[in-house]
Amino acid sequence: MxxxxxxxxxxxxxxxxxxxxxxxxxxxxxxxxxxxxxxxxxxxxxxxxxxxxxxxxxxxxxxxxxxxxxxxxxxxxxxxxxxxxxxxxxxxxxxxxxxxxxxxxxxxSAGAPRGDMAFATAVAAFGQKLRGDPLLGNLTYAGIAALADGQRDYYRQEFAKLVGIAGSLDTRGNDVAVR
Structure with missing residues (x-):
């Protein structure tokens, strides 16, 4: 394809x-x-x-x-x-x-991402954050976790935990909120 x-x-x-x-x-x-x-x-x-x-x-x-x-x-x-x-x-x-x-x-007419699109956006942002992408601006791990919030699927909940762990280990002084 x-x-x-x-x-x-x-x-x-x-x-x-x-x-x-x-x-x-x-x-x-x-x-x-x-x-x-x-x-x-x-x-x-x-x-x-x-x-x-x-x-x-x-x-x-x-x-x-x-x-x-x-x-x-x-x-x-x-x-x-x-x-x-x-x-x-x-x-x-x-x-x-x-x-x-x-x-x-x-x-x-586009609004903020919701549901599956919000989750996909959070995953993409997390990857960019881990790579140190300077174009993310002031997006924090807490902001990424907020995008993925409200997921009921086990694997998606595990992703949210992973974002929290990465945020707690970040030594670059980003605004981090661990849940």
């Missing part, structure tokens, strides 16, 4: 994919059926989390002198991104393609 996401610069100023740095695929290999990507078994799911900075908001990078798209991207002002998914069924040699536009209105 291969997934390609293209963000509309009229809507998104900056973006980054969290946690898949070692799974990058060259753009020219997306349509090449001889180049494999990740395998996803039947009944399994994959979650990809992008951090985005909406156009006009302050991001982590200074604006580039020549990055103002002007009116070049106004042809699709209602699109946030365009997603292409290419997959092969077992024993197939030719891939199938699914393409979908992501409406920009989803960004305007």
């Amino acid at each position: 291969k997934i390609q996401v293209e963000f509309n610069p009229a809507a998104v100023a900056q973006y980054r994919l969290l946690g898949y740095e070692n799974r990058a695929l060259r753009e020219e290999d997306f349509n090449n059926d001889k180049v494999d990507a990740g395998d996803i078994g039947a009944g399994h799911q994959v979650t990809a989390i992008y951090e985005i900075v909406p156009r006009g908001a302050q991001g982590w990078l200074d604006p580039h002198r020549y990055s103002d798209p002007g009116n070049r991207f106004e042809a699709k002002p209602r699109e946030l991104a365009f997603v292409k998914l290419r997959y092969k069924l077992p024993d197939d040699t030719t891939s199938k393609l699914i393409e979908r536009a992501v409406p920009a209105a989803l960004l305007a």
